[in-house]
Amino acid sequence: MKIEKVHITKSAQKLIQDVPALKRAYAEITKSIKSVTWPAGSRKFTINNSEKNINGVVPLKESCYVMLEKNYSWFREKPLKVLKEEKEKGGPIDVYKEFADNSPLALKRVGLEFETGNISSAHRSLNKLLLGQNRKELDLSVIMMPVKALAYYLTDRVTNYEELEPYFENVKRAAFIFIGFDADAYDPSAPIIPKGPDGMSTRSIKKWKDL
């Protein structure tokens, strides 16, 4: 996969420049999305573009998350305290990691969501990641989406980067990175990506556990 579009808010830019741990976090995320290939065993990502909405999208997310978990020790399903304990409602953050840079005071927490739902679901992710920052539970938030050109061949109504883009400015004072990824190649004879969560082998995920 390749990264086609990126939007980094000013404070996220400053964090990546000034904090080595967060520069590393961003590198881990970009490497993970770039590592997603198709078909299995290929060195690049080729999408079947024979028909609109023909491919699934969940297997892409799973591939990216597996890489984050296995190679870089990220955790899955991190609940925000504000939602779980205080408000007692709302789901966890998809993927999460704490970076310490050898100092507990320097603890930095990054939350990531890879959007495979529709546009309104992406708005919910955005608001959840913002709430986490407002409540000092997250330092940096990342939202990953296919660009519009790729989304055309993925599950119907999956959020695309361009569709959420008008709202990036709503969080301009927070630390957000928006990543729009695209296939390396389009080929009508490429295998079709299966739809649904069973596209890749089932496995146990590394869930976050509060100490």
Place this chain on the structure above:
Amino acid sequence: MKIEKVHITKSAQKLIQDVPALKRAYAEITKSIKSVTWPAGSRKFTINNSEKNINGVVPLKESCYVMLEKNYSWFREKPLKVLKEEKEKGGPIDVYKEFADNSPLALKRVGLEFETGNISSAHRSLNKLLLGQNRKELDLSVIMMPVKALAYYLTDRVTNYEELEPYFENVKRAAFIFIGFDADAYDPSAPIIPKGPDGMSTRSIKKWKDL
């Protein structure tokens, strides 16, 4: 219908206190939701509570909007310039009115959305209304939702006030009013509210037209 819960951000509170036109706007909105009755011809709102998710919710929205349009001259489907002209994507604001207080300089613009979709759709409304304020196209935003107790008997997964409540603080610096309405009475023998947009008589809506 009765108003059961209200959350007014500080700047919305200040606007209602200081600007007569916005005090009037708020009064028009509360009168309109309170005016919704069921069954037709009744003086109060009685919900059928014989079964979970048994009633529709769109007819309630329509009743409220009709009142705003006919009695108080609000407009439907006001596009934000930032979405329509600049970003060229994204739908309009449900209901909109401009209040002038006899001075063009005092022009105040109010946008309202009555949520009949699921929670993520409510997040999109919230972000759209916030974008409108950030871009100085709206001065006050209002989101109307059933409270959880009532939502239990409405269309499955319709947003309820308590569900969006954890996110109210995301817009605490903007001018927002969140209204949670409830039925006046619960009665298992009350008529069931039809689902879908055809619950009430069809009619032409008064759409906003840019000059």
